Amino acid sequence: MNKESLLTFIPSFDSTEMVFYSVMRKGYPINSIKINNYNNTINFMRFFFLLFLSLLSPFYISAAELLVEAESFPQKGGWVVDQQFMDLMGSPYLIAHGMGVPVADASQSVTFPKKGNFYVYVRTYNWTSPWFLGKGPGQFKLTVGNKRLSTVAGVQGTRWEWQYLGKVNIRNKQVVISLNDLTGFDGRCDAIYFSTNKQAPPSDMALLYKFRRRLLNISNVSRRNEHFDFVVCGGGLAGMCAAMAAARQGLKVALINDRPVLGGNNSSEIRVHLGGRIELSPYKELGNMVKEFGPVKWGNAQPAGNYMDEKKKEWIDSEPNISLFSNCRVIALQKKGNSIQSVLAKHIETGEEILFTSPLFSDCTGDGTVGALAGADYMMGREAKSEYGELRAPEVADKLTMGSSVQWHSIEGKQPEAFPLFEYGMIFNEESKNAITMGDWTWETGMNFDQIKDFEYIRDYGLMVVYSNWSYLKNKSIEKIKFQKRKLDWVAYIAGKRESRRLIGDYVLTGNDLMQYKIYPDGTASTSWSIDLHSADSINSKFFPGKEFLSIAVHTPIYPYPVPYRCLYSRNVDNLYMAGRNISVTHVALGTIRVMRTTAMLGEVVGLAASLCNKNQVKPRDVYQAHFSELIELMKKGAGKHGLENNQLYNEGNCLWEKPQIVN
Ligand SMILES: Cc1cc2nc3c(=O)[nH]c(=O)nc-3n(C[C@H](O)[C@H](O)[C@H](O)COP(=O)(O)OP(=O)(O)OC[C@H]3O[C@@H](n4cnc5c(N)ncnc54)[C@H](O)[C@@H]3O)c2cc1C
Numbered sequence: 001m002n003k004e005s006l007l008t009f010i011p012s013f014d015s016t017e018m019v020f021y022s023v024m025r026k027g028y029p030i031n032s033i034k035i036n037n038y039n040n041t042i043n044f045m046r047f048f049f050l051l052f053l054s055l056l057s058p059f060y061i062s063a064a065e066l067l068v069e070a071e072s073f074p075q076k077g078g079w080v081v082d083q084q085f086m087d088l089m090g091s092p093y094l095i096a097h098g099m100g101v102p103v104a105d106a107s108q109s110v111t112f113p114k115k116g117n118f119y120v121y122v123r124t125y126n127w128t129s130p131w132f133l134g135k136g137p138g139q140f141k142l143t144v145g146n147k148r149l150s151t152v153a154g155v156q157g158t159r160w161e162w163q164y165l166g167k168v169n170i171r172n173k174q175v176v177i178s179l180n181d182l183t184g185f186d187g188r189c190d191a192i193y194f195s196t197n198k199q200a201p202p203s204d205m206a207l208l209y210k211f212r213r214r215l216l217n218i219s220n221v222s223r224r225n226e227h228f229d230f231v232v233c234g235g236g237l238a239g240m241c242a243a244m245a246a247a248r249q250g251l252k253v254a255l256i257n258d259r260p261v262l263g264g265n266n267s268s269e270i271r272v273h274l275g276g277r278i279e280l281s282p283y284k285e286l287g288n289m290v291k292e293f294g295p296v297k298w299g300n301a302q303p304a305g306n307y308m309d310e311k312k313k314e315w316i317d318s319e320p321n322i323s324l325f326s327n328c329r330v331i332a333l334q335k336k337g338n339s340i341q342s343v344l345a346k347h348i349e350t351g352e353e354i355l356f357t358s359p360l361f362s363d364c365t366g367d368g369t370v371g372a373l374a375g376a377d378y379m380m381g382r383e384a385k386s387e388y389g390e391l392r393a394p395e396v397a398d399k400l401t402m403g404s405s406v407q408w409h410s411i412e413g414k415q416p417e418a419f420p421l422f423e424y425g426m427i428f429n430e431e432s433k434n435a436i437t438m439g440d441w442t443w444e445t446g447m448n449f450d451q452i453k454d455f456e457y458i459r460d461y462g463l464m465v466v467y468s469n470w471s472y473l474k475n476k477s478i479e480k481i482k483f484q485k486r487k488l489d490w491v492a493y494i495a496g497k498r499e500s501r502r503l504i505g506d507y508v509l510t511g512n513d514l515m516q517y518k519i520y521p522d523g524t525a526s527t528s529w530s531i532d533l534h535s536a537d538s539i540n541s542k543f544f545p546g547k548e549f550l551s552i553a554v555h556t557p558i559y560p561y562p563v564p565y566r567c568l569y570s571r572n573v574d575n576l577y578m579a580g581r582n583i584s585v586t587h588v589a590l591g592t593i594r595v596m597r598t599t600a601m602l603g604e605v606v607g608l609a610a611s612l613c614n615k616n617q618v619k620p621r622d623v624y625q626a627h628f629s630e631l632i633e634l635m636k637k638g639a640g641k642h643g644l645e646n647n648q649l650y651n652e653g654n655c656l657w658e659k660p661q662i663v664n
Helices: 040-056 205-215 237-248 288-293 309-317 369-374 455-475 511-515 538-543 587-593 596-616 620-626 628-637
Strands: 017-020 033-036 065-069 080-082 093-097 106-111 116-124 140-144 161-170 174-181 185-195 224-227 230-233 253-256 322-325 328-336 339-347 353-357 361-363 408-412 486-491 523-527 531-536 551-556 561-564 576-578
Touching: 065 106, 065 205, 093 174, 116 140, 140 161, 140 185, 161 185, 174 185, 185 455, 230 237, 230 339, 230 596, 237 253, 237 288, 237 309, 237 322, 237 596, 253 328, 288 309, 288 596, 309 322, 328 369, 339 369, 361 369, 361 596, 369 576, 455 486, 511 531, 511 587, 523 596, 523 628, 531 538, 531 587, 576 596, 587 596, 596 620, 596 628, 620 628
Parallel strands: 224 353, 230 253, 230 361, 253 322, 361 576
Antiparallel strands: 017 033, 065 185, 080 093, 093 185, 106 174, 116 161, 116 185, 140 174, 328 339, 339 353, 408 486, 523 561, 531 551
């Protein structure tokens, strides 16, 4: 159904037609009723009756309203959909990510419930307000029909809020509305609201949720239901390989990913290259799958084509047992006892909700979102040395994590390229500037913030520092001549994350296990990357204390280490696997297992194990307790094609090639 729907009793005084639109009661939509050809007398009397009622109490007669979700605009122009923070601010939104150049208009044709005067609001955010109190750079306007409203949106307040833009007179019910970016600096629009009442929609998140459902006619009853043998949430490398391994064993698999492209951090939207080794003992066939779809070029923040989004998609599409649900974000779930019964995903553009039921799920969201929704135990931050006796752990536990990155890239053109002054609370000088032409993994922010709750702040700070530094280089630096013909050709707006929740399994892998080479009988795919932990760059700390945006890495090499199977399922949610950076490891052990060839292999193991759950009608823990010998047989074969040349010989990382003395 069209999202620009409307509700409640709407009197129309168009001479030929009286329209009653859908009224929501207990979530059941009542179809619209049209009553034509009323005679003028009845209309006249009715008008005065309604006017009388409305004077008695404005609450008796609802306004004529229209809510339009920006992300559902069919013509997006240069605006893009950002869903990263919908758990925080309530919705996907459109963002004008033009890197300083205004983007083309987004537009949609909408149907107003009636003609006449409407008050207009947009839900937007003055995104630099955490650092700069005043009009921010994310400026845009709204055009309704032929009228461009004069008020500039996106420049006031300090949080997501409804900004009043003025009044429009609607003469034809069918009208084209458009978002007009003014700056190219990430103006954002969540929704547009028209009403015959001046009252703004609610800001409170719970009320706003109900408000949206009511106006958009979203009902639990009309939801699409899908059933699968295995539901994989998150389409990074871990999720892709979990889905493929299970599908190749014959399971019907749903792969749900909240972006249009697969690969997570290895997609062209984030541009992190694959790291770590495949083909390692004790299961040398694990990881073959990566050769089937893995990009063959090295490097972070390189041109989009290097990340081979299409190849990944073709790989998943080629498997008939996988149904891929792109652009769908898991937002809720239902449980029975300790098991997940279903997850609910929402399409980030159309708003369609799909309920996935299954006996088995895997959380490959990176953030452990499914686990958190299911009440799975998890850890976040750094554990104290006393907890697991790890050499690289701090004395006292804290909330620090590795940060998120907004990587960027510039190109040299033939002509001088202007870049607007960008000064919103982050001022650079000759000492603090970064006179460079691209931002790689070291551009890392938010280590001292909460990577879940503060994620929007963290991403926005990433954008802030890139633009502020670039503006300084282009406009003020004594070296500006060097940058004169350069322009930003890519700045990520989907931030790359390294660390947040780690779901707790029956075993928590520690740095000591890795460094002392304590091998467990349920070892699976081997992690080979060094223990690579990041912290704020001390030079950057000098200039921007507490607001660092550059990091350093300290590596401790390890010998390739088979990750225990017990780290791959939740200890307290019975039917939940996990693969990716959200598995059961300490902060220190995350330093190695997080690289993507390793997460891919761990996903492969999860997919193989899921097939055993299906075959034996058991839960993940039972595979460890009663069917591990079967899993060993599957891991010996692996799920990938055999005999392919290893095209993954870049960024393998350093590891020890001499086996440490085995402790147990
Ligand atoms: C700048 C940077 C440099 C790095 N360098 C390297 C490197 O050189 N080599 C290397 O291998 N690793 C590197 N890493 C680490 C690595 O990228 C991550 O650890 C890895 O991507 C984690 O994999 P994942 O599958 O768990 O998560 P992701 O890759 O983040 O994939 C998760 C997927 O799930 C989707 N998703 C999230 N939530 C939901 C939801 N609710 N519903 C549906 N879908 C959802 C996401 O859109 C994404 O597609 C780097 C990371 C960063 C940020």
